[in-house]
Amino acid sequence: MQAVLIGFMGCGKTTVGRALATELRTEHADLDELIVAEAGRPITTIFADSGEATFRRLERETLRQTLARTGVLSTGGGTAVSAANAELLAASRVPVIWLTASDQTTLARVQNDAQRPLVNQLDVEGLLALKHQRAPRYEQAADLVVATDQRTPVQIVSQIAQWLALRTE
Ligand SMILES: Nc1ncnc2c1ncn2[C@@H]1O[C@H](COP(=O)(O)OP(=O)(O)O)[C@@H](O)[C@H]1O
Numbered sequence: 121m122q123a124v125l126i127g128f129m130g131c132g133k134t135t136v137g138r139a140l141a142t143e144l145r146t147e148h149a150d151l152d153e154l155i156v157a158e159a160g161r162p163i164t165t166i167f168a169d170s171g172e173a174t175f176r177r178l179e180r181e182t183l184r185q186t187l188a189r190t191g192v193l194s195t196g197g198g199t200a201v202s203a204a205n206a207e208l209l210a211a212s213r214v215p216v217i218w219l220t221a222s223d224q225t226t227l228a229r230v231q232n233d234a235q236r237p238l239v240n241q242l243d244v245e246g247l248l249a250l251k252h253q254r255a256p257r258y259e260q261a262a263d264l265v266v267a268t269d270q271r272t273p274v275q276i277v278s279q280i281a282q283w284l285a286l287r288t289e
C-alpha cells in the first residue's frame with residue numbers, strides 16, 4: 121500500500137481514500153467493503169449474528185492480506201486500535217494518515233447512518249467516550265494528522281498528495 125487512512129467513524133476514511141486513489145491514479149481498497157464482500161453480509165449482520173470479536177478477526181486477516189497490495193487503503197474506525205493491527209501497520213512501513221474531526225462534525229456525519237453497529241448500539245456520550253479513548257492509538261500509529269472539519273475531500277486529498285510527494289522525493 122502507498123497510504124493507509126485511519127481515524128474514528130465519520131472522519132472520512134472511505135470518502136477521502138477513494139478520492140486519493142483517483143488522484144494518485146492507483147487502486148482503492150476499503151477494509152469494510154472487503155470484509156462485507158468476503159462474508160457476504162453487511163457489517164451490522166456480522167456484528168448481530170457472529171459478534172464483534174468475529175468481525176475483528178475478519179478485519180485483522182483482511183488487513184494483513186490487503187497491506188501487501190498496491191494502492192490506498194481506507195481502514196475501519198477500529199482497525200488501528202488493536203496492538204496486533206498497529207504492529208501490522210508499523211511492520212508494513214506504509215505511510216499512515218490519521219483523519220481527525222471534531223465531536224460535533226463526527227456526530228453530524230454518522231448519526232443518520234444505520235450502517236455502523238457501534239453508532240446504533242451506543243448513545244452520544246458512549247460514542248464520544250469511545251472516540252476519546254481511541255485517539256491515543258490513532259496518534260501513536262500516525263505519520264501525518266489531517267483535520268477534516270470544514271474542509272472538502274478535494275482539499276484534504278490535495279494536502280495528503282502533497283505530503284506523500286515530498287516523502288518520495
Ligand atoms: N471532508 C468532508 N466534508 C464533508 N462531509 C464529509 C467529509 N468526509 C466525509 N464526509 C461525509 O461523512 C460521512 C462519513 O464519511 P465516510 O467516508 O464514510 O467516513 P469513515 O469511512 O471514516 O467512517 C459520509 O456521508 C461522507 O459523505
Ligand SMILES: O=C(O)C1=C[C@@H](OP(=O)(O)O)[C@@H](O)[C@H](O)C1
Nearest residue numbers: 128129130152196197198236237
Ligand atoms: O469504529 C469501529 O469500530 C468501526 C468502524 C466502521 O468503519 P468506519 O469507520 O468506516 O465507519 C466499521 O469498521 C465497523 O462498523 C466498526
Ligand SMILES: [Mg+2]
Nearest residue numbers: 133134152196
Ligand atoms: Mg468507512
